[in-house]
Amino acid sequence: MSQNVTPPMPGYEPEQPQKRHRTVLIAAAASAAAAVIAAAVTASLVRGGSIEADAAPTVTVTVTATPAPEADAAEAEDASSPTGPTPYRIGDKADNGGAIVKIAKVVESNSITLAGTEKKAGDGAKYVTLKTVVTNETKASMDLTCSLPIVNALIDDQARRFDTIDELDEVAGNPECNAQLQPGFEDEMQFVYRVPKDANVAQWEFYEYDLEAEPVPTLVDLT
Structure with missing residues (x-):
């Protein structure tokens, strides 16, 4: 096949x-x-x-600054004061350059006694008397009534400044003119001011008179 x-x-x-x-x-x-x-x-x-590194999550932190309440309170107190902070009050021994003044009382009246005679403040006016005790801790004597050992001013709540009357040596109870307060001693002293009837006293300012130094006033709260 x-x-x-x-x-x-x-x-x-x-x-x-x-x-x-x-x-x-x-x-x-x-x-x-x-x-x-x-x-x-x-x-x-x-x-x-x-x-x-790219896989790591990103964290955002927000920080809010909050002012300290104490600082705010201090600033508010200074802002409300006519001339700044007031470290002293009535009854304190306020010191300035060795001149120490303690305000015992603040008296408002329509008249005062000068050299044994009553003297009125007049229409729309009044007298403000600061009854004080002055201690001399400086190196020299002080004439409290007829000289300027203690430069001072009365300040009201409108920041108006008032000078003492001229006749401080004639105020009953005040030292005589040229009576020298010696270092290490104290004496009673009345600072008298004539101010408007509606004035509201707020502070008293003083400093020791010294031509060789820049004055830094001391303040006393009278409210």
């Missing part, structure tokens, strides 16, 4: 489709992997090369 067999044509090789398909897949996979790696490196460089 004879069979017809067709011999292969010379120089012809059969196609190998499976091998070519595998090569294409490998090349595609390698290309995709390279793209992923390149993208990761680029992102890392853009972010500064620290992925863990």
